[in-house]
Amino acid sequence: MPDPLLKLSGLEAFYSDFQALFGVDLEVAQGEVLAIIGANGAGKTTLMRAISGLTKSAANMVTYSGEAIGALRADQVATRGIALVPEGRQLFPSLSVEENLIIGSQLGRKGPWSLNAIYKLFPILKERRNQQSTSLSGGQQQMVAIGRALMANPDLILFDEISLGLAPIIIKDIYAALPGIIGEGMSALIVEQDITKALSVSRRFYCLQEGRVSLSGASATAAREDISRAYFGVE
Amino acid sequence: MKTFRAPISGSNSLDWVNAIVQGTLLGGLYALFAAGLSLIFGVMRLVNIAHGDLIVLAAYLGLTVTTILGLHPLLALLLVVPAMALFGYILQRGILNQTLGKDILPPLLVTFGLSVILQNGLLEIYSADPQKMNAGALETASIPVGELSFGVLPVLTFAIAVAVIAALQWMFYHTALGRAFRATSDNQETAQLMGLNRRHIFGLAMALALGVTAIAGIMLGIRTSFDPSIGGGRLVFGFEAVIIGGLGNMWGTLVGGVILGVAQTVGAKIDPGWQLLAGHIAFLIILAVRPNGLFPRISE
Ligand SMILES: Nc1ncnc2c1ncn2[C@@H]1O[C@H](COP(=O)(O)OP(=O)(O)OP(=O)(O)O)[C@@H](O)[C@H]1O
Ligand SMILES: [Mg+2]
Numbered sequence: 001m002p003d004p005l006l007k008l009s010g011l012e013a014f015y016s017d018f019q020a021l022f023g024v025d026l027e028v029a030q031g032e033v034l035a036i037i038g039a040n041g042a043g044k045t046t047l048m049r050a051i052s053g054l055t056k057s058a059a060n061m062v063t064y065s066g067e068a069i070g071a072l073r074a075d076q077v078a079t080r081g082i083a084l085v086p087e088g089r090q091l092f093p094s095l096s097v098e099e100n101l102i103i104g105s106q107l108g109r110k111g112p113w114s115l116n117a118i119y120k121l122f123p124i125l126k127e128r129r130n131q132q133s134t135s136l137s138g139g140q141q142q143m144v145a146i147g148r149a150l151m152a153n154p155d156l157i158l159f160d161e162i163s164l165g166l167a168p169i170i171i172k173d174i175y176a177a178l179p180g181i182i183g184e185g186m187s188a189l190i191v192e193q194d195i196t197k198a199l200s201v202s203r204r205f206y207c208l209q210e211g212r213v214s215l216s217g218a219s220a221t222a223a224r225e226d227i228s229r230a231y232f233g234v235e
Numbered sequence: 236m237k238t239f240r241a242p243i244s245g246s247n248s249l250d251w252v253n254a255i256v257q258g259t260l261l262g263g264l265y266a267l268f269a270a271g272l273s274l275i276f277g278v279m280r281l282v283n284i285a286h287g288d289l290i291v292l293a294a295y296l297g298l299t300v301t302t303i304l305g306l307h308p309l310l311a312l313l314l315v316v317p318a319m320a321l322f323g324y325i326l327q328r329g330i331l332n333q334t335l336g337k338d339i340l341p342p343l344l345v346t347f348g349l350s351v352i353l354q355n356g357l358l359e360i361y362s363a364d365p366q367k368m369n370a371g372a373l374e375t376a377s378i379p380v381g382e383l384s385f386g387v388l389p390v391l392t393f394a395i396a397v398a399v400i401a402a403l404q405w406m407f408y409h410t411a412l413g414r415a416f417r418a419t420s421d422n423q424e425t426a427q428l429m430g431l432n433r434r435h436i437f438g439l440a441m442a443l444a445l446g447v448t449a450i451a452g453i454m455l456g457i458r459t460s461f462d463p464s465i466g467g468g469r470l471v472f473g474f475e476a477v478i479i480g481g482l483g484n485m486w487g488t489l490v491g492g493v494i495l496g497v498a499q500t501v502g503a504k505i506d507p508g509w510q511l512l513a514g515h516i517a518f519l520i521i522l523a524v525r526p527n528g529l530f531p532r533i534s535e
Contacts, residue, residue, distance in 0.1 A: 054424055074427035090425040094417040103418055106411060107430040
């Protein structure tokens, strides 16, 4: 088996004194799509922050393409080809829609994604490209956040609850677009509270509970009762 | 009532027009004081107490360059602007970045300390004697317009202020650097995710701000005599111009400078002792009526 693209070994993460992750082990192979599920406060966002460098950890706890990156700053991690679609979208209000997309590409990594490719994927953004990002609907803002991450042409893309606060029909559209987005050899980690959605787009899943991996396995064959036990921690 | 002088309306109103014109041109200098303050506050929410002393430092650097190399002060800009910009980058990366965080007090204390160090250092090197840069004929040249006469130096200063502000505005909204400044100002964490190292971005912002400050210092040092103690006053003028114009709005800063300049010259026209007071009063009135300034950009 080839080396994994991303490997977490005993990952711990802290918010000053508060420990949010306790020894998480996880591997993502090249081109693999992984789901991370878990209840509120389980540590999913913290996991995304730790991988992308927003929360620092010991260098060896996060290995990417064989390099220990746990102690790097977020901008250094971004240079290596990891992009995050953050929880709550976090668009730049002072930037227009198009500028929000362009700034995603400013590291200049080569790949299939360009402004035109994003506009082809989400035509509405082309219409709105000169507007302030805050004037868009929630679903359109999420498209900008996804587009911004894709513009970096990452090898690994992290989605943190992209369906949060969106209407079901919009969520359906975005998830329908995901396979096309992730194709082309990109690897992805998808954090989602909606278990069915998460399992439907992923090959494997990890369930977090209070900062630990409580269950992992193949998404297609996951048993519902195992998941709800791992999810809520009921015995 | 023999001493009563009947107002000669023609020349009298001309005096007022003159005061307003001179005040407007003076406002250009104040806008130059303010632009650097506005830029660094906009990008990193840093209030730089040492800003006025940095202006004075630039004036002294200009003086040194002109005396040693025998250059015209305007040519000294070619050396002083890059020197101040480099100093700004090093200052930001070496000291100020470490003070930035949730707590707003550390940067205030550190820049206050820097202000004290600069003043004492300048005093040690250059003494407390007022000095001035010699710009030759430029200082006295004037352009007659009708019955008024405009000094070439104030007009030039105003033109430079407009050019600097137009350039900053263009940089902010039409370049990758400006985009990076705005993104970092909006959300530092997310900007890091885009590969922007905020420490470097802040360093560049300070470099640019001190480059503008260098221009302000040289224009100040040509216009009036200066000594190491005058930084505080320049800081206040800069602040007032920024606040009157509205935080984060560069053209607003120019308008703020002009309002301040006009208030001062009109105040001085009424009574020479009122010059500074009139400026502060105009500032307070505008602050009372429009707490966010005339053209606020940053909504907070
Ligand atoms: N900035 C912070 N400071 C202190 N504690 C935090 C901070 N952010 C998160 N936590 C705590 O860390 C734990 C994990 O939070 P995290 O946001 O990673 O959970 P999550 O699984 O993403 O939850 P959600 O589904 O609500 O997004 C929680 O107990 C949370 O209260
Ligand atoms: Mg979360």
